[in-house]
Amino acid sequence: MTTLDERTGALLERICALCEGGGYRLLEEAELSPCAPEALAEAFACLSDLRLADVRYAGEVYCVRVLPA
Numbered sequence: 001m002t003t004l005d006e007r008t009g010a011l012l013e014r015i016c017a018l019c020e021g022g023g024y025r026l027l028e029e030a031e032l033s034p035c036a037p038e039a040l041a042e043a044f045a046c047l048s049d050l051r052l053a054d055v056r057y058a059g060e061v062y063c064v065r066v067l068p069a
Contacts, residue, residue, distance in 0.1 A: 004050075008043040012052055016066050024056065024065040032062070 004012065014032055019025045029037060037060075044062065047053040056063035 004046070007039065008046050011040070011043045012047055012066075015047075015053060015064055019064060019066050022065065022068070024054075024063055027062050027064055029060055029062075 011032060015027070018027060018031065029040060032040060041058060044053065044055050044058060044064075048055050051067055054065050054067055
């Protein structure tokens, strides 16, 4: 089992709170994290690799949904 670092764990908690209902949601960088965009992209890549979240596109706006456990 892989342990999430603090930043990635906090991002997962945030998107869980913002994506209630299980569907995709468009989220702006400002809604997600005070991290630099590169750090945010890295955290999303980790969540995607671990199959915890699906990210359809990224940039200043992310299309995200939390995947079921």
